[in-house]
Structures are given as structure tokens and as C-alpha cells.
Amino acid sequence: MxxxxxxxxxxxxxxxxxxxxxxxxxxxxxxxxxxxxxxxxxxxxxxxxxxxxxxxxxxxAQPFVVVDFADNPVLRKGIDFVVENMGQTLARNVKIVVDPPFSSTLDDSGYPLKDSALLTQGIPSLPPRKRITALFDTAPQRYNASLPMRYTATVHFEDAHGKAQEPLTYVLDLSVRYSLLSATEYGMSDAAEALRDISAILKESARDVRDEFRRRRESERDATAGGSGASPDL
Incomplete structure (x- = not known):
């Protein structure tokens, strides 16, 4: 020490x-x-x-392409397929691959979404905040049909300079929509349907009124004709 x-x-x-x-x-x-x-x-x-x-x-500054299902703003219970560039720059050569391919109860109308140019050819250019929507299906008919409820969508795209971006993958699950409570929101289609119903009721009421007037006129005419032909009391 x-x-x-x-x-x-x-x-x-x-x-x-x-x-x-x-x-x-x-x-x-x-x-x-x-x-x-x-x-x-x-x-x-x-x-x-x-x-x-x-x-x-x-x-x-990169493009950011999102795909999803959304409520149709016009058709009640309608389901839209939505593609939107939520980034701040242009997206080029947007290709969307869906697995399994889309199938819908509306395919019999002659315009199946899976065969549309949106999915078969892609989008040459998608500016920032540009939104493309396509009617996919209606919720009640979809629920009763034996069609897939879950899809995987992979989006391939390039930036404004043609540089390939990392592909984005989204799981689109329709079954979630049927397990949620939501308030009923009436849109323009409901208003148009209500106006058609009101118009039909008014037409029917007007027809009933005309029929009633016609019946009364005929009754009065018959009564007048009968009174003029009767023998006077002695």
C-alpha cells in the first residue's frame, strides 16, 4: 500500500x-x-x-397509391372499388393485381370489373389526390351469394421520373362490413325512389278522383233521365 x-x-x-x-x-x-x-x-x-x-x-414527395372498398355515395348499400394516389407527386404505370380475381353479383350486367381496363391495362398516370371509383357490388346481394369475401391487391407503380417503387399490398376484406353497426344514411338514390313512390301515389289518387267524378256524373245523369220519363201522380 x-x-x-x-x-x-x-x-x-x-x-x-x-x-x-x-x-x-x-x-x-x-x-x-x-x-x-x-x-x-x-x-x-x-x-x-x-x-x-x-x-x-x-x-x-413520393406517390402513394391506395386501393380499398368504400360506400357508394349514391347507391344505398353499394360497394365501390377505389384507387387513389394519396401522395404528393405523379404516379405512373399503375398496375393492380388482385388475388383471387374479382367476382361480383353485378358481373351478369355485362361489365365485370375483373375484365375492365382498370385492372387489365392499368393506369398510365395518376396525379396526386386523383381518385378513381368503380361500382363493385351491393352489400345485401353479396351477402347472399357464394362469392369470396377476402381479396389481396398488390399495386405496382413508378414515380414521376419512371423509377419503380416498392409494391404495396392491401388485404380487402368485405366480411368486416357485415360485423359493424352503422347508422342509415339516405342519399340521392333514396330521395329519387321516394319521389317516384310519391308520384305513383299521386297518379293513383288522381285516377281514383276522376273515376269518382265520372261515377257521380253518370249517377246524376241516370237520375235526371229517370225523373223526366216518370208519369205524374194523379
Whole structure:
């Protein structure tokens, strides 16, 4: 223990100018190394922040194509297939691959969605916030049909400069729609249907009124004819 204390003990009064100069040199070197280390760490941190900021700007400036099912705004209980570019730049050569291929109770109408140009040829260009909708099916008919309720849609597209972007995959599950409570919202189709019903009721009422007037006129005419031909009482 005494030997260790002896080694650690330093008699500064015995230092020569050369010792002080050497110590100052060593201290300066240590301070310089520490300063360089701090400067390198600061530069590395600054570079990381610049890289993150650049990456964020690039991601924000990229197209972002989304596909989903949505309520049709006009047809009550109608289901739309929606394609939208929610990014800030143009999307090019948008291709949508659906597995299994779409099938709908509306396919018999002659315009099956799976055979449309939207899915077979794709979209040459899709500007930011551009939204494309196509009527896919109606909820009640779909529920009673033996058709798939779950689809996987993969979207391939390029940015405005023609650079291929990472494909985006979406799971489109129609069964979720049947397990949720929702308020009934009446749209233009409901208003039009109500107006048609009112028109039919008014037409029927007008016909009944005309028939009643005709019946009364005929009754009055018959009564008048009968009264004029009767023998007077003696």
C-alpha cells in the first residue's frame, strides 16, 4: 500500500521547466484529441440529421397509391372499388393485381370489373389526390351469394421520373362490413325512389278522383233521365 502511495505521489516542487513543458504538451495533445472527437461526433450527428431530413423529404414527395372498398355515395348499400394516389407527386404505370380475381353479383350486367381496363391495362398516370371509383357490388346481394369475401391487391407503380417503387399490398376484406353497426344514411338514390313512390301515389289518387267524378256524373245523369220519363201522380 505504501509503494502505491509513493507511485501516485507527485512532488510538483521538484519539477523542472522541461517537466512542465512536457506536461503542457501532453495536456494540449489530450485536449486536441478530445476536441477532434467532439467535432467528429457533432459532424456525424449533423450528417445523420441531414440524411434523415432528405429521406423524409423524398418519402413525402413520393406517390402513394391506395386501393380499398368504400360506400357508394349514391347507391344505398353499394360497394365501390377505389384507387387513389394519396401522395404528393405523379404516379405512373399503375398496375393492380388482385388475388383471387374479382367476382361480383353485378358481373351478369355485362361489365365485370375483373375484365375492365382498370385492372387489365392499368393506369398510365395518376396525379396526386386523383381518385378513381368503380361500382363493385351491393352489400345485401353479396351477402347472399357464394362469392369470396377476402381479396389481396398488390399495386405496382413508378414515380414521376419512371423509377419503380416498392409494391404495396392491401388485404380487402368485405366480411368486416357485415360485423359493424352503422347508422342509415339516405342519399340521392333514396330521395329519387321516394319521389317516384310519391308520384305513383299521386297518379293513383288522381285516377281514383276522376273515376269518382265520372261515377257521380253518370249517377246524376241516370237520375235526371229517370225523373223526366216518370208519369205524374194523379
Amino acid at each position: 505504501g509503494a502505491a502511495n509513493h507511485l501516485l505521489a507527485v512532488d510538483l516542487r521538484a519539477w523542472t521547466p522541461e517537466d512542465w513543458s512536457a506536461a503542457a504538451t501532453v495536456a494540449t495533445a489530450i485536449f486536441t484529441v478530445a476536441t477532434v472527437g467532439i467535432a467528429l461526433a457533432a459532424a456525424l450527428y449533423a450528417k445523420q440529421q441531414v440524411d434523415l431530413a432528405r429521406q423524409l423529404r423524398e418519402e413525402q
